[in-house]
Amino acid sequence: MDFLNSLFTDFGAQILTSGTAAFAIAAIGVNIHFGYTGLLNFGQAGFMLIGAYGFAITIESGGGFWLGVLMSLLAAVLFALVLGIPTVKLRGDYLAIVTIAAAEIIRIVGGNALLEPLTGGVAGILGSQFQPAFQALSFLPKTGTFTLGPYTYPYTEGDSWWLRIVGWSLVLIFCLIVWLLMRSPWGRVLRGIREDEDAVRSLGKNVFAYKMQSLILGGVLGAVGGDIFVLSSSVQPDSLGRTTTFLIYTCLLLGGAASIFGPVLGALLYFVLRIGITDFAGQFIPSSIMNSQQIPQFAWIVVGVGLMLLVIFRPQGILGNKKELAFND
Amino acid sequence: MHFSRLSRSRSGSKKWVLPTLVALLLAFLATFIPVGATASAAVPTCSPDATTACVRGTLLDDDSNAVAKVSVTLTPPTGPEETEVTGSTGQWVFSVHEKGQYKVSVDTSTLPKGLKLAVASKTLTVALSSLAPAAFDITGSQTSDGHVVQQSATSLYLLRVWQQFASGLRLGLLIALASIGLSLVYGTTGLSNFAHAEQVTLGGMLGFTFAGVLGLNLIVASVITVILCALTGYLQDKFIWGPLRKRGLGLNQLMIVTIGLSIALEYTYQYFYGGQPVAMTGIIQQNTGPLYMTPISYLSMAIAVVVLVAVGLFLLKTRIGRATRAVSDNRALAAASGIDVDRIIRLVWIISTGLAGLAGVLYSLVQGGMQWSTGLQLLLLMFAAVTLGGLGTAFGALVGSMIIGVVVEMSNLVLSADLKYATALVILILVLLVRPQGILGRRERIG
Numbered sequence: 178m179d180f181l182n183s184l185f186t187d188f189g190a191q192i193l194t195s196g197t198a199a200f201a202i203a204a205i206g207v208n209i210h211f212g213y214t215g216l217l218n219f220g221q222a223g224f225m226l227i228g229a230y231g232f233a234i235t236i237e238s239g240g241g242f243w244l245g246v247l248m249s250l251l252a253a254v255l256f257a258l259v260l261g262i263p264t265v266k267l268r269g270d271y272l273a274i275v276t277i278a279a280a281e282i283i284r285i286v287g288g289n290a291l292l293e294p295l296t297g298g299v300a301g302i303l304g305s306q307f308q309p310a311f312q313a314l315s316f317l318p319k320t321g322t323f324t325l326g327p328y329t330y331p332y333t334e335g336d337s338w339w340l341r342i343v344g345w346s347l348v349l350i351f352c353l354i355v356w357l358l359m360r361s362p363w364g365r366v367l368r369g370i371r372e373d374e375d376a377v378r379s380l381g382k383n384v385f386a387y388k389m390q391s392l393i394l395g396g397v398l399g400a401v402g403g404d405i406f407v408l409s410s411s412v413q414p415d416s417l418g419r420t421t422t423f424l425i426y427t428c429l430l431l432g433g434a435a436s437i438f439g440p441v442l443g444a445l446l447y448f449v450l451r452i453g454i455t456d457f458a459g460q461f462i463p464s465s466i467m468n469s470q471q472i473p474q475f476a477w478i479v480v481g482v483g484l485m486l487l488v489i490f491r492p493q494g495i496l497g498n499k500k501e502l503a504f505n506d
Numbered sequence: 507m508h509f510s511r512l513s514r515s516r517s518g519s520k521k522w523v524l525p526t527l528v529a530l531l532l533a534f535l536a537t538f539i540p541v542g543a544t545a546s547a548a549v550p551t552c553s554p555d556a557t558t559a560c561v562r563g564t565l566l567d568d569d570s571n572a573v574a575k576v577s578v579t580l581t582p583p584t585g586p587e588e589t590e591v592t593g594s595t596g597q598w599v600f601s602v603h604e605k606g607q608y609k610v611s612v613d614t615s616t617l618p619k620g621l622k623l624a625v626a627s628k629t630l631t632v633a634l635s636s637l638a639p640a641a642f643d644i645t646g647s648q649t650s651d652g653h654v655v656q657q658s659a660t661s662l663y664l665l666r667v668w669q670q671f672a673s674g675l676r677l678g679l680l681i682a683l684a685s686i687g688l689s690l691v692y693g694t695t696g697l698s699n700f701a702h703a704e705q706v707t708l709g710g711m712l713g714f715t716f717a718g719v720l721g722l723n724l725i726v727a728s729v730i731t732v733i734l735c736a737l738t739g740y741l742q743d744k745f746i747w748g749p750l751r752k753r754g755l756g757l758n759q760l761m762i763v764t765i766g767l768s769i770a771l772e773y774t775y776q777y778f779y780g781g782q783p784v785a786m787t788g789i790i791q792q793n794t795g796p797l798y799m800t801p802i803s804y805l806s807m808a809i810a811v812v813v814l815v816a817v818g819l820f821l822l823k824t825r826i827g828r829a830t831r832a833v834s835d836n837r838a839l840a841a842a843s844g845i846d847v848d849r850i851i852r853l854v855w856i857i858s859t860g861l862a863g864l865a866g867v868l869y870s871l872v873q874g875g876m877q878w879s880t881g882l883q884l885l886l887l888m889f890a891a892v893t894l895g896g897l898g899t900a901f902g903a904l905v906g907s908m909i910i911g912v913v914v915e916m917s918n919l920v921l922s923a924d925l926k927y928a929t930a931l932v933i934l935i936l937v938l939l940v941r942p943q944g945i946l947g948r949r950e951r952i953g
Contacts, residue, residue: 263939278931285928481770
């Protein structure tokens with residue numbers, strides 16, 4: 178019983194964290210790209226990282242919180258333009274390779290020793306450099322902790338209730354925005370592009386412009402996800418690499434692409450399942466067979482195999498509609 | 507029908523052509539390897555356990571020659587300093603029994619004259635039961651008996667340019683070995699295989715298992731590794747990719763399946779081999795010859811050239827090779843003219859994974875080890891190479907790889923070393939801007 182108790186406590190803690198919210202927001206962004214427009218953006222982690230850099234560096238150099246957010250969004254827009262203009266016209270897998278390459282460039286350059294005064298190099302920008310600007314906006318008490326059931330977190334500082342509230346409110350707001358957008362004529366054109374680009378073009382729509390708009394919008398959501406992600410830790414380039422992108426896809430495909438709540442449900446389930454596997458393996462597999470270092474690795478192996486099985490046997494995920502499958506060739 | 511029967515029987519008997527070829531080659535070249543010639547003498551030992559950690563390093567000059575008789579001092583967080591003098595291998599090691607911040611410094615007055623050290627002391631965070639390596643970057647070079655080579659700045663720079671170019675050729679050849687498979691699979695099935703990186707890593711890991719752990723002869727271990735890698739290609743196509751093609755899974759869907767496979771394999775390697783690089787052999791060789799490389803590098807390049815030529819001849823001259831190119835050009839037409847497309851694709855998978863395994867073995871030997879993430883680092887270089895050369899064209903992959911290899915290594919002359927992969931990726935994006943079909947590709951493929 179103790180084990181079950183701690184397991185469900187872990188589940189709840191994981192569901193609440195701002196990290197899960199950050200993944201959900203980034204996955205909503207990828208849902209616009211991949212789920213609704215059929216664009217294979219494999220550089221979402223790059224959008225998150227460049228957004229986080231724009232945000233943290235602006236605040237660090239005294240620009241204030243709102244300018245930081247603005248710069249974060251602008252950085253994502255610029256990144257989307259640079260990426261999209263050469264590749265959106267090409268076939269899907271070209272976009273995939275270019276976006277993954279561009280995201281890697283951001284990560285490698287960000288971690289470069291030459292940029293250390295700006296980005297902090299591989300060590301990154303410490304949270305204390307930019308988090309106070311966010312915490313100053315909090316309407317909760319500035320110090321002290323609050324306990325809800327088994328969960329005790331600070332009101333405002335660090336990995337706080339304030340951050341959780343903001344993160345999950347943003348998730349809900351973005352779900353609402355995506356819902357409104359996708360039932361608008363604009364959203365119908367995006368779906369049309371996903372289904373048959375040539376048909377949409379023959380109706381006189383500028384497919385390139387729509388694809389760019391989709392790339393920018395989803396990328397901006399990636400940047401917001403990146404901001405939330407770094408607000409509980411630091412801006413470390415290596416924490417937002419390729420694997421992060423792949424995990425965002427895993428979340429999206431698990432929940433169901435081209436559905437409003439799919440990315441959110443996927444992010445929640447993904448983290449809950451992973452912590453469930455870790456807890457179970459830690460509890461029931463003797464350490465002679467699997468030591469404490471191998472348990473998280475085992476969980477990752479399960480994630481990889483799970484992604485394969487998911488895409489093969491249930492490509493529409495949990496909430497998706499098979500008729501709206503984003504995988505077209 | 508006649509052609510179909512013919513190609514079927516041929517593909518049946520030729521299934522193992524490549525691994526066998528590679529095996530013969532390695533056996534032939536074996537006679538040239540001076541294995542064990544430079545077995546190390548009196549290496550200080552330290553093995554990490556629950557109460558011990560090893561702070562260690564090797565002092566090497568620009569030519570990777572050991573720098574002997576240099577004092578290295580360790581300053582622990584508490585307690586007295588320790589000093590050690592490097593032996594003939596240039597190695598130094600301290601056993602420590604407390605975790606914390608340790609400072610390691612090299613006494614520059616004991617360095618041979620003419621050798622310089624940019625940073626003479628480093629601070630390391632050491633955890634128990636671990637190896638804490640500290641690298642010191644010594645510039646200048648000396649002969650093997652310890653005399654410093656005096657050279658003018660210009661000739662040193664030219665030497666460096668030449669060296670970077672040579673390592674570029676080496677990297678290019680190794681990437682070519684790996685990326686031809688990636689390109690062939692793409693050409694025949696349309697799949698961008700993200701798990702190809704892990705096939706390269708697999709080569710290094712299996713090589714380590716057979717040579718490093720089981721202690722087999724390097725050649726035998728390499729041959730077994732390549733054969734096993736090729737076998738994984740056969741099994742993958744038989745049990746995963748073949749059935750999925752029959753199910754009619756879309757290409758993007760398949761691509762995400764390969765990403766899942768790639769994640770699973772990466773962590774499988776970490777699970778079994780840990781996070782540190784593993785080496786097939788502990789032999790440290792000296793740089794020699796016109797390219798200033800280790801003998802094993804020359805050998806690897808020779809093997810790569812021979813195998814690449816063999817693959818080229820196979821594709822151009824043999825019936826089954828022509829059938830492969832036919833499938834690559836137009837699958838439906840190839841099938842209509844009696845080529846057994848599924849058999850060709852299976853053969854392509856075998857060749858692809860076999861070559862990737864060989865590339866992994868050679869890369870591990872050249873670089874002195876393979877890590878779970880090494881293949882991953884190479885994957886984007888491979889994608890850059892095949893895109894530059896023209897997606898799906900085997901010869902394009904070769905051209906692209908050589909260019910990427912040389913550019914990546916030469917960029918070291920003007921940019922810092924950690925940016926070299928970024929250079930390749932910038933090229934990739936520029937190519938797509940200017941000539942999306944690549945150097946040897948054709949326009950209609952990109953639409």
